Amino acid sequence: MIFTGGIKVEPIKSNKEYELNRYNQYVIDDYYRIKGESCVFAIGDVAQILDGDVPIPPTAQSAEQSGSTVAKISPG
Ligand SMILES: Cc1cc2nc3c(=O)[nH]c(=O)nc-3n(C[C@H](O)[C@H](O)[C@H](O)COP(=O)(O)OP(=O)(O)OC[C@H]3O[C@@H](n4cnc5c(N)ncnc54)[C@H](O)[C@@H]3O)c2cc1C
Numbered sequence: 001m002i003f004t005g006g007i008k009v010e011p012i013k014s015n016k017e018y019e020l021n022r023y024n025q026y027v028i029d030d031y032y033r034i035k036g037e038s039c040v041f042a043i044g045d046v047a048q049i050l051d052g053d054v055p056i057p058p059t060a061q062s063a064e065q066s067g068s069t070v071a072k073i074s075p076g
Contacts, residue, residue: 021048
């Protein structure tokens with residue numbers, strides 16, 4: 001069996017152009033807000049989550065952690 005799995009994100013259609021990294025993940029700040037936005041968050045595979053300067057691999061664990069954090073800190 002030959003299997004290839006890609007981890008490049010399918011860009012989300014939007015009227016606005018946001019900064020993406022080379023995997024099409026949104027560049028976010030320390031609070032998971034998409035760069036330049038005060039109340040638009042990106043979590044999981046679509047977000048470039050960093051540990052310091054090092055990107056965290058897109059896994060279910062990091063998706064759950066980022067989702068749970070944003071659920072606590074987001075205003076609504
Ligand atoms: C083959 C494979 C094996 C993996 N194995 C592991 C593993 O063993 N352990 C691990 O931790 N991680 C593993 N991963 C990675 C893990 O699956 C992902 O990191 C995780 O699912 C990311 O969660 P997410 O919620 O960000 O995205 P997803 O789980 O991809 O969820 C995104 C959801 O959004 C929906 N969606 C997309 N576009 C739209 C739209 N326009 N409108 C509405 N809904 C939309 C999709 O249908 C999907 O349901 C694996 C991935 C692959 C591909």
